[in-house]
Amino acid sequence: MGLPYSPLCDRNTVHVADSQIGFIDFIVEPTMIICGEMLTRIIEPLVPLQSSHTFLPCDNSDSLLASVDVPQEHE
Numbered sequence: 001m002g003l004p005y006s007p008l009c010d011r012n013t014v015h016v017a018d019s020q021i022g023f024i025d026f027i028v029e030p031t032m033i034i035c036g037e038m039l040t041r042i043i044e045p046l047v048p049l050q051s052s053h054t055f056l057p058c059d060n061s062d063s064l065l066a067s068v069d070v071p072q073e074h075e
Helices: 017-041 046-052
Strands: none
Touching: 017 046
16 A cells, blocks of 8 residues: 554564553553542542441331242143
């Protein structure tokens, strides 16, 4: 087609390890930093809720039980 290769697609001149390090430094690391900050902001407010949550015994007198008849297959 006569088009020039992009720098990372030229098999003869690209250094795969260097391009992977560049990808990690430029894309992966900033993404993980942002995701870590977001998770911290999401989880921190939930920690006090979890520690203050008390479990009360369940009163099963109001529960509704249902049964389902499943037809048996004849062999």
